[in-house]
Amino acid sequence: MKNDMNRVEPSEFVARPFAQFDKGWFLLTGGDFSAKWNTMTVSWGFAGTMWGKPVVAVVVRPTRYTREFLDARAEFTLSALPEKYKKALTICGTKSGRDCDKMALTGLTPVASETVKPPTFEEANLVLECRTLYRQPMTEASFIDRAPFEKWYSSADDLHIVYIAEVLAVRQAKC
Numbered sequence: 001m002k003n004d005m006n007r008v009e010p011s012e013f014v015a016r017p018f019a020q021f022d023k024g025w026f027l028l029t030g031g032d033f034s035a036k037w038n039t040m041t042v043s044w045g046f047a048g049t050m051w052g053k054p055v056v057a058v059v060v061r062p063t064r065y066t067r068e069f070l071d072a073r074a075e076f077t078l079s080a081l082p083e084k085y086k087k088a089l090t091i092c093g094t095k096s097g098r099d100c101d102k103m104a105l106t107g108l109t110p111v112a113s114e115t116v117k118p119p120t121f122e123e124a125n126l127v128l129e130c131r132t133l134y135r136q137p138m139t140e141a142s143f144i145d146r147a148p149f150e151k152w153y154s155s156a157d158d159l160h161i162v163y164i165a166e167v168l169a170v171r172q173a174k175c
């Protein structure tokens with residue numbers, strides 16, 4: 001982790017969550033840095049309060065290799081990178097860690113997190129370290145409006161799994 005990162009209390013954290021997810025994206029990383037881990041790009045998710053805790057939610061399709069790591073260990077990191085790393089994020093969002101070494105392809109530098117086993121990245125300017133509290137596969141019957149189901153899913157087997165996680169630590173680049 002670069003030295004010019006500040007630890008921020010989640011309650012004091014100032015963010016633009018809609019823009020950050022939709023336009024800035026995150027690397028979602030699961031596993032154990034000292035053993036096996038994987039990362040993928042995500043642009044869907046949200047942040048808020050649940051069960052009296054600061055939480056984030058991410059949604060992961062069952063086919064993603066990263067899902068295996070999220071299911072095996074109840075921890076993940078979300079790492080935002082500056083705009084100049086968009087190509088690296090695109091690679092991590094279009095190739096699977098099953099078939100390639102994403103770090104070799106992108107040149108990104110994984111580094112240990114402070115409170116969880118999955119790594120983050122030296123290039124990150126925002127890091128959320130998270131402990132998973134709740135996992136819920138979406139169901140077709142739960143769509144009150146069927147339009148998103150029709151638009152985004154080819155079959156019910158492809159529905160996202162929702163992971164809601166407590167935010168244990170937030171680090172942000174110093175301005």
Ligand SMILES: Cc1cc2nc3c(=O)[nH]c(=O)nc-3n(C[C@H](O)[C@H](O)[C@H](O)COP(=O)(O)O)c2cc1C
Nearest residue numbers: 040041042043044060061065066093094095096097
């Ligand atoms: C901008 C962008 C956003 C993405 N957001 C998500 C997401 O929120 N959830 C998801 O399951 N896949 C998302 N993906 C797709 C995965 O990142 C992609 O399938 C990736 O190759 C999975 O890697 P893995 O098999 O190594 O886990 C996104 C891809 C891109 C390019």
